Amino acid sequence: MDTLLAVRARGITKCFGDVVALDGVDLDVTQGQIHGLVGPNGAGKTTLLGLLLGLAVADSGRLEILGAPVGRAFAAPDGVAGFVDGPGLYPSLTARQNLAALVALRGHDARTAGIDDVLDQVGLTDVADDRARGFSLGMRQRLGLAAALLTRPRLLVLDEPSNGLDPSGKKHVHRVLTRLAADGTAVVLSSHNMDDLEALCSEVTIVATGRVVFSGPLNKLAADNRELDYRLLTSDPQAARRVADDAPGVRVVDDAGVRQDAELLVVRAPMAALDDLVVRLVEEGVALRELAPVVSPLEAAFLALTEQQETGR
Known part of the structure; x- marks a missing residue:
């Protein structure tokens, strides 16, 4: 069973000074699954997402991502993409130029990177040549998702991806995430939008004050x-x-x-x-x-x- 896990965390603890952000957290995320992460503000969700993206390291515990143990280096493991607290964009560049710059940073050829394809997937084709500074919150979220898709991730980590989306934008995002999961990608989705979680997630983990208070299938949560x-x-x-x-x-x-x-x-x-x-x-x-x-x-x-x-x- 462990060979099918995209994320396996055991006893993860993370402190910032005297503040315990994560306190003995266990988490399993299966490949091909959309896994919801929910909790009140300050519960530790962002810290946990940061660990999955290589933006922070745990003080103790064991974390395996895509079958490999995570060390002490601040680096995103291979095959992982996503964003926390919103995607980072160059406001003076267009949507297409933002993606081309990202491709260039990775040493790839923008002409063969599939930029137009990911823009189409998230519904931004019509504004591909507009500067990002004029984008709404929802459009920036979709452009961040497009940037993550360029890497063809096996684990996608997203923080409030539906934030600011209109119904059309939400439809594009839901379609993309559902297709990725069907193709075997694991998605960890943090959101305060319960409708999104119920529509997309097969399992959820609820975190409160740095601890997991529930983790499992949605139907078990409802039954409990x-x-x-x-x-x-x-x-x-x-x-x-x-x-x-x-x-x-x-x-x-x-x-x-x-x-x-x-x-x-x-x-x-x-x-x-x-x-x-x-x-x-x-x-x-x-x-x-x-x-x-x-x-x-x-x-x-x-x-x-x-x-x-x-x-x-």
């Missing part, structure tokens, strides 16, 4: 969350409320932070109790027109896990 609030829209709201009141493990919630009206019912229940409620509604002849969590399972579990870590419970 004991209760969620769900919106129910049915053909007979009054009957649905009666059924919900009688269903074991289900509570009707009158103040769930969502719009309340005569047609909408909000219940709080673990997954097993919710499944039973749906069966009971069908048996009573109540049609279920909409069933959705008020807060996504990932966001609910994220909040619960990080709050538990911060309070020391």
Whole structure:
């Protein structure tokens, strides 16, 4: 199994003076997987990304990237690309010139480096000859992704790649990342956007105060969350409320932070109790027109896990 790991970290610790940024972190990222990294501000996410990119070295622990142990040198391992805190660009150069300069720094020929191809992949063909200083945040993020793609990475490390993206830009980025994973590239994606993580990631790691509080498949994260609030829209709201009141493990919630009206019912229940409620509604002849969590399972579990870590419970 280890031969399939793009990242294997065990007991990683990193301190900055008296501040413990990472405290015994373990992390496994499989090749061909998009792995989400989430946590509150100051949790240690950026420090961990920096270690993967060779921008920092751990004080203790063992880190292997693409099967090779990481030493004490400040250098990105071969086959790794990405950015932290936004991509570095030359503002006076065009998008195409930025990529050509990067290729030249690596000693390659810009004419055969695939610059036009990566610009097309991220949706920047129409602005390829515009100067980067006029780019929006989202366009700069996409140009940074294009720069990473030029290296044909086997591990791609990205910090908030959807930051500032409009729907079209987000579509391009999602398509690129999905294709890379399908081709065997491992992607480590840090984001505060839970929708992006749920759409892209097969596994997530949640970090709080420098420690891993959860790491595993998204479906396990949702299952481990004991209760969620769900919106129910049915053909007979009054009957649905009666059924919900009688269903074991289900509570009707009158103040769930969502719009309340005569047609909408909000219940709080673990997954097993919710499944039973749906069966009971069908048996009573109540049609279920909409069933959705008020807060996504990932966001609910994220909040619960990080709050538990911060309070020391």
